[in-house]
Amino acid sequence: MIKDSDIKALIQSAIAVKEKSYSPYSHFQVGAALMTNSGKVYTGTNIENASYPVGICAERSAFAAAISNGERDFSALAIVGSSENKELRFCTPCGMCRQTAAEFCSSDFPIILAKSEEEYEIHTIGELLPVTFRL
Numbered sequence: 001m002i003k004d005s006d007i008k009a010l011i012q013s014a015i016a017v018k019e020k021s022y023s024p025y026s027h028f029q030v031g032a033a034l035m036t037n038s039g040k041v042y043t044g045t046n047i048e049n050a051s052y053p054v055g056i057c058a059e060r061s062a063f064a065a066a067i068s069n070g071e072r073d074f075s076a077l078a079i080v081g082s083s084e085n086k087e088l089r090f091c092t093p094c095g096m097c098r099q100t101a102a103e104f105c106s107s108d109f110p111i112i113l114a115k116s117e118e119e120y121e122i123h124t125i126g127e128l129l130p131v132t133f134r135l
């Protein structure tokens with residue numbers, strides 16, 4: 001069970017990294033914060049490209065940062081998103097990001113979708129991506 005203080009810390013980190021979003025095409029900014037079982041937090045934001053499919057989502061940026069630092073065990077992921085200068089809204093992860101999370105996390109892994117530190121909902125990856133493809 002994830003602690004309230006960890007939920008708040010993850011949401012804060014996701015909100016902070018969202019400000020770094022490079023999203024000149026969609027103007028939709030996303031921030032993701034991924035916590036390891038040892039309590040470290042890795043963040044990622046969406047990075048778009050003039051060649052649209054080259055862009056990467058915030059969640060996969062966060063997983064890339066963590067995995068590149070040798071991490072494999074994760075306790076939770078928080079996601080925030082909004083159009084530029086707009087309020088945060090619940091930003092559900094896209095299919096590719098769900099598949100990425102499922103690669104590294106068990107089905108009870110919590111994904112926190114947040115509008116603020118107080119307003120959030122938690123879904124498990126098993127709920128968001130049931131009957132996951134695996135080799």
Ligand code: THU
Binds near residue numbers: 046
């Ligand atoms: N985006 C994410 O970063 N994560 C998601 O799960 C959904 C979409 C980004 C990709 C693109 O830069 C922008 O949001 C609009 O689709």
